Amino acid sequence: MPVLDLMSGFIVELRNAGLPVSLTENLDAMEAVKEIPLEDRDAFKYALAATLVKSQNHWRAFETIFEVYFSLRGPEYSIAQDGSEDSEMWREQQDLQMQGEGKGQSGGSMDGLTPEEIAQMLMNALMNGDQAMMKALAKQSVQRFAGMEPGRPVGGTYYLYRTLRNLDLDNMLDRLMDANKQQAAEELTNLEQRLEKDEFESRIEQFKQEVEAEIRRRLVADRGAEAMAKTLRKPLPEDVEFMHASRDEMQSLKKALQPLTRKLAARLARKRRHGRKGPLDFRNTVRHSLSYGGVPADPKFKYPRPAKPELMVVADISGSVAAFARFTLMLVYAIQGQFSKVRSFVFIDGIDEVTSYFKNTEDISDAIHRVNTEADVVWVDGHSDYGHAFEVFWERYGKDINSKTTILLLGDARNNYHATSSWVVKEMQKRGRHVYWLNPEPKSYWNTGDSVVGEYGSFTDGVYECRNLRQLEGFVEKLV
């Protein structure tokens, strides 16, 4: 039974993508699918989602894999256009269907249009929010502009780029806004303009997704679901590496960070409250024994109140590791209630204190933005110089380190072959409570080339690999 085969392939792929699908969940999914009429694709999707995906973070991965495995299939999506009987028949059927639904004038009749005419039609469709037309146009433009060839080993993004370039989608928004202005009877207020703009943006986004889906369908038809899923496989947000995150991944990382900090803060606060019991509290026990006539029936214990650590974050914000520093600072400040005091310093080859940026502001991302633009971190040439930065740090702020201070050093320790001045780290460890080094590079790269993390590391209480949110979260929890 093909559906069953497809299902098991689908579930294997989900597991490959990192979703924890257990055996019972697998069975539940099979059970659920039985209750759903197979032709209702939407319901089918939600049935699978409800039984297999148990975290919102995994939804995107699920959706992509679902689209690959259960996309609409048929010869009309095949890339090769040899005009065989089979595909002709399919196309005709498709046209008939469309006309039957009263969404005609598209489909086959579009073949004769020039690219400009198609762009014009697209603009009209976007203007009026004509869904059926947008769909038909997406199909048509992929067929025309993507230049897909069977068996060609390029990813979907390449075809997407080619299609969108031909439609001049970048300027579409401006043109839509202009056209809208001319159409309106009276001058639009700024508020209305803004709302119109948002509306058009969402429609353009919808069109893009339509094009993407169309390309994917064709690729699946060409290469088969399994191979396609493999090329589309992306790490889950918590596994994305800081150092190689694309812009989209950065966005999803940012989104994942917020609930994560909330969870972390709640967990840490709970841990603090529910710490283990301490030694017998003699005074308290005696006081309570009075109500039992002097018999200490109800022993009382002291609850240890561990002092909150003071934290100093010293972060390299040079290009390669900037993203990592940014996320760590965000995370630290989001849970700053767990520390008695947080001070932060950033450096490239010069060093600057940025604690004040985070004071009196609720908006952490705003403060981070100021760190990136205003902090005075360049001394000579703007290439990382850990040695000099550490020396200046010791000179200016070294005296503020005391036995309660925990120091976090963030960076890849790629020192451009400058002097390391690792004695500073040694002194820090002597004077402070703990010194930790967080390195966003994979462990196998440490101490290769100009990385000197080993030399610094020997004077710290531990060097940790922090390549993704999962590792970072784990470390912070340990810290508090």
Added chain:
Amino acid sequence: MSKSFESVQEVRDGLKKVNYLADSGIAGVVYLAQRLGKPILVEGPAGTGKTQLAKSVAEMLGARLIRLQCYEGLDESKALYEWNYKKQLLRIQADKSSDSWSEVHDDIFSDEFLLTRPLLEAISSTDPVVLLIDEVDRVEIETEALLLEILSEYQVSIPELGTITAKQIPMVFLTSNNTRELSEALKRRCLFLHIDYPDMDREKEIVLTKVEGITENLADQIARIVRSIRQLDLKKAPSVSETLDWARTLILLGIDHIDAQEAKDTLHILLKYQTDIAKAAKELSVDK
């Protein structure tokens, strides 16, 4: 459960009749939950109608809603059952003379001395019920284990009495605000439903059904402004309930067409943080 749903559409229509506008995802999961006899774990941002869903389903089915509000420190004596100690004590003292020990023992651990708490009540009820376990993420991870037996087997084991099995399988909703990761064991037993902010059209319809005397035009404008605000990078995006509050306020103020100034003046109903209000005001303001 007395009646069983035939299709997803039936659930959707039924919910609409009690003024809950479900999208196909929500209706689909509710339908499945009833067909498979599984609990639903509902997650999503605050104020998107998670608790309301359980209430509406109860109303639709004509069932009684039993609600267990979770909090830190919830234990089995408040969630499951408790022995009525005082009554047991009275019973023992009432006829000291006659009974042998074993008789008394059997007697004081019987139904008469059992105080049912929400979970047991939902199980032992004979009329249709909907069980709502609200904000399940607030209990400690150890307490979660209490729920496991009832969620998978629909039964409660009481050492002195034996196992009480459900007379009919109730619909169970668990809601979570996602303040912590729930245990795998719990998640595995449930269907998962994430309720996000509704899209523009659905939000407009929600405003139209829930707010009396609102014009289509105003509802449309409200939905569009709220969508624009949600796209900003805010500490707390406006929820559906806040949208409804805002719509009601605008009605009370007699506004039927929002301009930038009025939007700015009433933003504090939608947003709760000063920085958010400032940001949104700047984005929507006249002098952009």
